[in-house]
Amino acid sequence: MIWRKYGAAASCHDSAMTNLDDMRRLGLFDARVPRYTSYPPATAFSPQTDQAFQTASLQALDPAVPVSVYVHIPFCERLCWFCACRTQGTTTLKPVANYLQVVLKELALLRDTLPQGVRMGQMHWGGGTPTILPPEMIRTLAKAVKDVIPPAENFSFSVEIDPTLVDEAKIAALAEMGMTRASIGIQDFATDVQEAIGRKQSFAQTRACVETLRAAGITSLNADLVYGLPYQTPGKLADTIAKVSALDPDRIALFGYAHVPTFSKRQKLIPDDALPKEEERYHLARQAANAFTGSGYTAIGIDHFGKPEDSLTRAAKSGHLRRNFQGYTDDTCPTLIGIGASSISQFAEGYIQNAAATAAYIERIEAGQLAGHRGYAMTETDRLHAQAINMLMCDFEIDLTALASHPQAATLTSIHEALLKDFAGYVTRSGDKISITPQGRALTRIIAQRYDGFSSIAAQYSQAS
Ligand SMILES: C=Cc1c2[nH]c(c1C)Cc1[nH]c(c(CCC(=O)O)c1C)Cc1[nH]c(c(C)c1CCC(=O)O)Cc1[nH]c(c(C)c1C=C)C2
Ligand SMILES: C[C@H]1O[C@@H](n2cnc3c(N)ncnc32)[C@H](O)[C@@H]1O
Numbered sequence: 001m002i003w004r005k006y007g008a009a010a011s012c013h014d015s016a017m018t019n020l021d022d023m024r025r026l027g028l029f030d031a032r033v034p035r036y037t038s039y040p041p042a043t044a045f046s047p048q049t050d051q052a053f054q055t056a057s058l059q060a061l062d063p064a065v066p067v068s069v070y071v072h073i074p075f076c077e078r079l080c081w082f083c084a085c086r087t088q089g090t091t092t093l094k095p096v097a098n099y100l101q102v103v104l105k106e107l108a109l110l111r112d113t114l115p116q117g118v119r120m121g122q123m124h125w126g127g128g129t130p131t132i133l134p135p136e137m138i139r140t141l142a143k144a145v146k147d148v149i150p151p152a153e154n155f156s157f158s159v160e161i162d163p164t165l166v167d168e169a170k171i172a173a174l175a176e177m178g179m180t181r182a183s184i185g186i187q188d189f190a191t192d193v194q195e196a197i198g199r200k201q202s203f204a205q206t207r208a209c210v211e212t213l214r215a216a217g218i219t220s221l222n223a224d225l226v227y228g229l230p231y232q233t234p235g236k237l238a239d240t241i242a243k244v245s246a247l248d249p250d251r252i253a254l255f256g257y258a259h260v261p262t263f264s265k266r267q268k269l270i271p272d273d274a275l276p277k278e279e280e281r282y283h284l285a286r287q288a289a290n291a292f293t294g295s296g297y298t299a300i301g302i303d304h305f306g307k308p309e310d311s312l313t314r315a316a317k318s319g320h321l322r323r324n325f326q327g328y329t330d331d332t333c334p335t336l337i338g339i340g341a342s343s344i345s346q347f348a349e350g351y352i353q354n355a356a357a358t359a360a361y362i363e364r365i366e367a368g369q370l371a372g373h374r375g376y377a378m379t380e381t382d383r384l385h386a387q388a389i390n391m392l393m394c395d396f397e398i399d400l401t402a403l404a405s406h407p408q409a410a411t412l413t414s415i416h417e418a419l420l421k422d423f424a425g426y427v428t429r430s431g432d433k434i435s436i437t438p439q440g441r442a443l444t445r446i447i448a449q450r451y452d453g454f455s456s457i458a459a460q461y462s463q464a465s
C-alpha cells in the first residue's frame with residue numbers, strides 16, 4: 001500500500017489504477033524496446049559498414065559546419081554492478097596511459113583524414129570514468145583533440161565525473177581545458193541500495209565534489225540518478241531526491257534501471273528478487289518526476305529534468321531538443337565524431353562504431369587504421385523513420401507538416417492510423433499534430449517503436465518502463 005502514497009494520482013486512486021491497467025494492456029511492462037539514442041539502434045549495425053564508410057564520411061565533411069566530438073574513456077577504478085556502460089576495471093594507471101597513447105594515434109589518423117579547417121562546437125568525455133585520468137593526462141588529451149579539431153566559437157565541453165574518483169587538481173585541469181558542464185554520477189544515496197549495486201558514495205563526498213566544481217567556475221551541473229535499483233523504496237527514493245535537490249543541479253537525468261545481465265555480465269551480481277516489481281518501478285518513476293517538477297524543474301523528454309533557464313530546457317521548449325548517443329542534447333552540430341573504444345560516430349550518411357573491446361580498438365589503431373568496424377548506412381526510408389522517432393522522443397508529437405517534405409511521408413499513414421486506434425486516449429490528433437498525451441508519456445518508447453523498421457530484434461533490449 002505504501003506505493004500508492006507516492007503514485008502519480010495519489011488523490012485519485014481509481015484513475016491511477018485505470019492508468020496502470022492501461023499501461024499494462026499496452027505492453028509497458030513486457031515490452032523490450034530500444035532507448036532510441038539513435039535510429040536505427042546500435043543493435044542493427046553491421047560489419048558491412050566499416051572503416052571505408054568512416055573514411056569517406058569524414059572526408060566528405062563540410063569544414064564550414066562545426067562537429068561534435070565524443071571521447072570514450074573505458075576505465076573505472078570500481079565496477080558498479082548495475083552499470084551497462086562499456087568499461088573495464090583497473091587498479092593502476094598503466095592501461096589508462098597506454099590507452100591515451102592509442103587515442104593520440106587515432107587523433108593523428110583523423111587529422112590525416114579530415115578536410116582542412118573542421119572545427120569543434122561541442123566536446124563530451126564519457127565512459128567509464130574520464131576522471132580516472134590524472135591532471136597531466138587530462139591536459140594532454142584535451143590539447144590533442146583541440147589541436148586536430150580546433151574549437152569553434154561558443155565551444156562547450158562536458159565531462160562525466162565520478163565524485164569518488166576526482167580531486168581538486170583534476171577539476172582544475174578540466175576547468176583550465178575549458179570544461180563548461182560537469183555531469184556527476186549519483187544513482188542513489190541509500191546505503192543498502194549502494195551496497196546492492198556495488199557502488200559506495202557518501203553524500204558528503206558528493207557535495208564536496210559539487211562545491212569544488214562550482215569553486216572552479218563550472219556553472220552547469222548535471223546529476224545522473226537511476227530508479228528501479230535493488231532495494232529502492234519510495235521512502236529511500238524520497239531521501240535521495242531531497243539530497244539531490246540540496247545539491248541544486250541545473251539538470252537531472254533519471255534513467256530506468258536497465259537489467260540486461262546477458263549483455264552486462266556484472267549485473268548477475270544483482271539478485272532478481274531485490275528489484276522493485278514493475279508497478280513499484282512505475283511508481284518510483286512517477287514519484288521522482290512529481291518531486292522534481294514540483295520543485296521547479298521542467299520535465300524534458302522521457303528521462304530528463306532541467307531548471308527553466310537551463311539550455312536543455314530552453315531547447316525542449318523551443319522544439320530544438322535532439323537525441324544522440326549521450327541521451328538528450330541541445331547540440332546543433334549535425335555530425336558527431338566518436339573517439340576511443342566503442343565510440344559511435346554519426347554522419348549525415350549514417351553511423352559507425354569503433355571496435356568495442358579495448359584490445360580490438362588498440363589493435364586497429366596500432367595497425368595504422370581508423371577503428372570503425374560496424375555501422376549503418378542510412379537510406380531515405382530510414383531518415384523518415386528516424387525523423388518521426390526523434391519527434392516522438394523529443395517533443396512527444398509528430399508534426400505531419402514537417403514530415404511532409406519527405407518524398408515517402410505518405411507511407412507512414414497506416415502507422416499513424418494504427419497508433420491513434422491502438423493507443424486511443426494516449427495518442428491524439430489535432431490538425432497536423434499527432435501527440436502523446438501527458439498520461440501516455442510512459443509509453444513513448446513503445447509508441448516510437450511503431451515507426452521502427454528494425455523492431456524484430458527487440459528481444460535484446462531492456463524493459464520499456
Ligand atoms: C555512459 C555509458 C553508456 C551507456 N550506453 C552506452 C554507453 C557508453 C553505449 C551503448 N550501450 C549499448 C550500446 C549498444 C551495444 C554495443 O555493443 O555497444 C551502446 C553503443 C547497449 C546497452 N546499453 C543499455 C542497454 C540496456 C544496452 C543493451 C541494448 C539496448 O537496450 O540498447 C542501457 C544503458 N546504457 C547506458 C544507459 C544510460 C542505459 C540505460 C538507461 C549508458
Ligand atoms: C552514464 C549513466 O548511465 C546510467 N546507467 C549506467 N548503467 C545503467 C543501467 N544499467 N540502467 C540505467 N542506467 C544506467 C548511470 O546513471 C550513469 O551515470
Ligand code: SF4
Pocket residue numbers: 075076078079080081083084085087127128129162185199
Ligand atoms: S557507473 Fe560509472 S563508475 Fe560505475 S562502472 Fe559504470 S562507468 Fe564505472
